Amino acid sequence: MRGNFQQPARRPLNLAVSRLTIAVDTSSLLWGLLFGSVGLGFFVYGRRQKTVVPIACGVALMIVPYFVSNTILLVILGVALIAIPYFVRM
Secondary structure, three states: OOOOOOOOOOOOOOOHHHHOOOOOOHHHHHHHHHHHHHHHHHHHHHHHHOOHHHHHHHHHHHHHHHHOOOHHHHHHHHHHHHHHHHHOOO
16 A cells, blocks of 8 residues: 655745846856856966966956856957957066
């Protein structure tokens, strides 16, 4: 004889973090991964060459995708940050 062993439905936990909603789509994730990888490359290059501009642009490229959710703005900022070390040489 089988009994009814179903668990009662539980409510999801209401955490303070659940109030923060971040709209993340696939394109933002992929662009963020690309710019973060290029930023890591700039950072490593800047440390080895002991130049400030690639280090600063590398750190900015790694941080910007966390704060920019608009994909078009993310691409514009990323391309601008990639171009800065080419035009500014110290």
